[in-house]
Amino acid sequence: MIEFSGISRSYGTKVAVSDLDLTIPRGELFALLGPNGAGKTTTIKMLVGLLMPSRGHVRVAGHDLVLDPRGAHLHLGYVPDEPCLYDKLTGREFLWFIADMFGMPRGLAERRIAAEIDHFELGDFADDLAESYSLGMRQRLVFASSLLHDPETLVLDEPMVGLDPRSVRIVKDLLRERTRAGMTVFMSTHTLAMAEEMADRVGIMVRGRLVFLGTVAQLRQHGAGRSGTAGTGHESLEQLYLDLTSQTGAVAPR
Amino acid sequence: MTTASREDSSRPITAVEESRIFLRLRFLLARSTLRSMLGEARLRLSLVILLSALFWGSLYGLFHEAFFFVDSLHAEVVPLLFNAFFSSLMVMLVFSTGILLYSGLYTTPEARLLLTLPATSATIFNHRFQEAFWFSSWGFILLGSPMLVAYGVVRGAPPHYFILLLPFMVAFVAIPATLGGIFCMTLVAFMPRVRVHALSIAVGGALAAIAWLAGTAFASARAETMSAEWFEQAFSRLGITEQRLLPSWWLSSGLLEAAARAKDGSVWRHLTESLRFLAVLIANALLLQLVAGWVASHFHRLGASQLVGELPARRQRRMSWFDDLLSRTGTARGRPLRLLLVKDLRIFRRDISQWSQFVIFFGLLGLYFWNVRVFNYQHSYAAMIGFLNLAVVGLILSTFTTRFVFPMISLEGRRFWILGLLPVHRDQIVWSKFLFSFLGGLGPCCVLVGLSDVMLGLDRWLIAIHEACCVSLCAGLSGIAVGLGARMPDLRESSPSKIASGFGGTLSLVISSLFIIAVVLVMAVPTHLFLATAGGADGSSLAWAGTPRAVAGGLATVLVLGFAATALPLALGLHAFRRLEP
Secondary structure, three states, X not given: OEEEEEEEEEEOOEEEEEEEEEEEOOOOEEEEEOOOOOOHHHHHHHHHXXXXXXXXXXXXXXXXXXXXXXXXXXXXXXXXXXXXXXXXXXXXXXHHHHHXXXXXXXXXXXXXXXXXXXXXXXXXXXXXXXXXXOHHHHHHHHHHHHHOOOOXXXXXXXXXXXXXXXXXXXXXXXXXXXHHOOOEEEEEOOOHHHHHHHOOEEEEEEOOEEEEEEOHHHHHHHHHHHHOOOOOOHHHHHHHHHHHHHOOOOOOOO | OOHHHHHHHOOOOOHHHHHHHHHHHHHHHHHHHHHHHHHHOHHHHHHHHHHHHHHHHHHHHHHHHHHHHHHHHOOOXXXXXXXXXXXXXXXXXXXXXXXXXXXXXXXXXXXXXXXXXXXXXXXXXXXXHHHHHHHHHHHHHXXXXXXXXXXXXXXXXXXXXXXXXXXXXXXXXXXXXXXXXHHHHHHHHHXXXXXXXXXXXXXXXXXXXXXXXXXXXXXXXXXXXXXXXXHHHHHHHHHHHHOOOOXXXXXXXXXXXXXXXXXXXOOHHHHHHHHHHHHHHHHHHHHHHHHHHHHHHXXXXXXXXXXXXXXXXXXXXXXXXXXXXXXXXOOOOOHHHHHHHHHHHHHHHHXXXXXXXXXXXXXXXXXXXXXHHHXXXXXXXXXXHHHHHHHHHHHHHHHHHHHHHHHHXXXXXXOHHHHOOOOOOHHHHHHHHHHHHHHHHHHHHHHHHHHHHHHHOOOHHHHHHHHHHHHHHHHHHHHHHHHHHHXXXXXXXXXXXXXXXXXXXXXXXXXXXXXXXXXXXXXXXXXXXXXXXXXXXXXXXOHXXXXXXXXHHHHHXXXXXXXXXXXXXXXXXXXXHHOOOO
């Protein structure tokens, strides 16, 4: 479970995230949407412990990211938008490093590494140095590493960037399977179709504030209520999103 | 997956386990890097080993002679010499390790990765500290060991002196290195916005203090340079470095004790005393490690968060008038070239790693040249010092052209979709890099060479010759770096340092070094012979080489060499760049 309680974060005089209260229960896939500069990346950085909030608390599986970062990280998997690997390690060595850092027992680590290599089709290059990997290969390896310890919470920042259609399908199937098994997924994305297809709930952030929180169906209803017409297709979702994000100061029902 | 299986999947690991994991990581990275170097960069590896051995051997020879000289006059200045040397290095080690750790702990992608893993801050610090410590130790041992070995040989030190050298040096380096880490983490956590200014002030203050110390120490007894009295007076002013609370004093005293023998030849008393100093160094190093671990636990994440939370730099407008002037002055035909120059100039100004290294290296050279006046050299000797200084300026410039100018074309290749679609001829891109490098290096190098010559009291004609050589060096070094950079681009690599350290960069550095040696030798030999024989033939077989005609011939050769080093690589580079397919 993820809890944001009264979170605010400022950069100097600029407020990046303001009074964010949000709880994402076990087994939910949550998609955070918003235009560039809305505060999504700041929110994710606070969620993974790279940034401390100016006010409020972020908790993962009951562990406060500021007071107990190590406890929180044990329950967290993170796939950043720019995958970071050790160029001079092979994919397999990197996976072993991550497994060791999470204190996984040897036998279990061995089985999980083999399974993830198989799952993300890394076998052909798992023993090559990461410096020779393409962006998509790096992203798949980071996905595999983030799932090795079967985290309770998975944080994804623009997860489909660099992935080919087959890999996108693998990731989507995997997210469905893991959320069914109880994993909480927090995903930041610009891809409305992805959010519409995958997310249990979406949040739309504008200028540091959460202006909408609910299911895609609720978003459509909200839009229909505003315009007096029922939205049906993808275009209308896009229009709803554009309408919401272009409103300044207008807070939608949550 | 069930909750039960998840609970079994991960657990907090102990500090010992963490250390073991990071040790294994370091081993794997080192092994892989070594394999890559042996497989792909043998030339670079061989050059590093060869040049290091050459450097070590030269320093050893120099120190060997120096200790013989000092020993025969006033052996008591040796402790002062050691203290001054080690205390200066100690200050430099604090800053260099602090800067290395700043990058390793906060700004690299690895730093961000480690902050999202269940690793303790103390372990992350230790992991990054080991790397910074290795770099610091390597430099210190390369610089300090020839001096200490030479001292031991001259003094006829017992074998344990040589065995204890390494533990002493490693224990010593750990102290300023850890202090650098503590300063770095504290500065970033509590003064993130002023960290650059605070560091600049601290580095500037330390350099000024060292310059003042050197200036006041050697400003004495100018009339009797290198005499026993001169040494005595100069070194007596370095007594300030003999503070007993300084680790440099513990190191100096411990090593001097290890090298000493009692009158009856017994070494045990001195050895015991030496080991006590070693124990003091080790104890302090370990204590500081504990303090650093505590600081890391409390401030590392805070500092990292402060840096991540910094606002992006505001638009830089302070120098825009200069950019406007440069882009608007001149003919319309040359405007694309000038615009490319302005672009590179802006990138240079906004890349702190480039201009700060430029300022530090040329600033240190300037300090040295400013102080060179205190040595009262003979005229022909002063001219040779002038040529050596010219060579040093050239070598420093060559490191910059290799590190920063050589990768420029490769980096443009990665952004070729921008330049390739503009109405700019490809040749202009290469020429703009050449002009950027040539004009950027020319000013500082000519000023430095001029300063050195004026301080050495050289004649105007000699200054003119040195300046001509300097212009030739700037043009040639720029031509080599830009030409080879265009001829051997690495379009896959985004890191300039990795591009520079590849085969092309190494080749550029080697050719640059050979070019500098050729230019300086071609001009220095006839000039020296001319000055030594006062311009007249002395009847020897080499008399022809000391005539004014030979000097003029040397100058002409230098200009030809400069032209060749500029034109040939540039022609190769232009030819290759026209056909480049990114």
